[in-house]
Amino acid sequence: MKKLILILLLSPLLLLAQPKVTLQVLGSGGPESGDKRASSGYLIWIDGKSRILIDFGGGASLRFEEVGARIQDLDVILLSHLHVDHTADLPTLLKSSFFTSASGHLHIFGPDGNDQMPSTKSFVKRLFDDNDGAWQYLGDHLDGNARLQLKSHNIAMSKKEKVIYKQGDISISAVSVHHGPIPAIAYRVNIGKKSITFSGDMNGDYHTLEKLAFKTDLLVMHNAVPKNAKGVAVKLHMTPLIIGEIAKKAEAKAVVISHRMLRTLGKEKETQCEIRRNYEGDVDYANDKEKYTIPLGR
Ligand SMILES: [Zn+2]
DSSP states (O other): OHHHHHHHHHHHHHHHHSOOEEEEEEEOBOSOSTTOSOOSEEEEEETTEEEEEEEEOTTHHHHHHHTTOOGGGOOEEEOSOOOHHHHTTHHHHHHHHTTSOOOEEEEEEEEOOOSSSOOHHHHHHHHHOTTTOTTGGGGGGTTTOSSEEEEEEEEOOOSSOEEEEEETTEEEEEEEEOBTBSOEEEEEEEETTEEEEEOOSOOSTTOOHHHHTTTOSEEEEEOOSOTTOOTHHHHHSOOHHHHHHHHHHHTOSEEEEESBOTTTTTOHHHHHHHHHTTOOSEEEEOOTTOEEEESTTO
16 A cells, blocks of 8 residues: 555656657658659657657758757667768768767667668668778778767668667667668657657568557658559558558557658648548658657647
8 A cells, every 4th residue: 555655646756757859850752853842851859858760861960950959969869770861961961970979989870781772781881981981081980980970770670579778768679661772661669658659661561560559659750652552662662551550550659751852742631631540649740840748739
């Protein structure tokens, strides 16, 4: 009985002790230049600090500075896959770190390679290696000579989810998703009792995201193709119907639709109808710099 009273007394304090977690969309667009959006990029703020980046496509670095994020506060970068619209601004971020107090290890996670794409480790090496990297003058960030060291990690392709990172109350899990022939990863970021899950680009064929995202507070899903998409497009991307099916199976508390492209922009009503065939929770359509504090609506 005494124990129960103590728990009841402490529970409001435990809630207060939960960190404040906010997702900020850096880039809500895809690879086109005509969508007037930065390419894919997301930032997780924890107690007011910019701690975790997910993807960093073209334009995301400008958004990063516009929203007041600091490189020196970053712990981890999670790459869903290595397409240009998810990675192009990484060199900008690394170079600009020189002008800050950023130091220690900045971890980059991404998929292992196949015959279509390099592994994440190899990708980072090809960009910055001080012998033969494209930007070899930034090689100090790999070899121990600069204050900020990039530590890259490959995530093996697997339909079994795996914890890839733990630090304090942050725990990050990853699982493979189907994005045509391109190795691709979905991530779930747990911070205390709160969670945000990122689909990345995928078409749903592996049926892994619904498990990874089970009861997540916020599920960020990529809407790169419209209702009647066919052919190669649906081998790479999920239709709105599949978005709704996955969100329902996952029992996601809310969904944010991102990676919006010219072929899906302006079709939100149609997309929403398709999603609503299965999923009844909150659905929001992302714009650059929009913020979502977890849990939504409180
Ligand atoms: Zn993409």
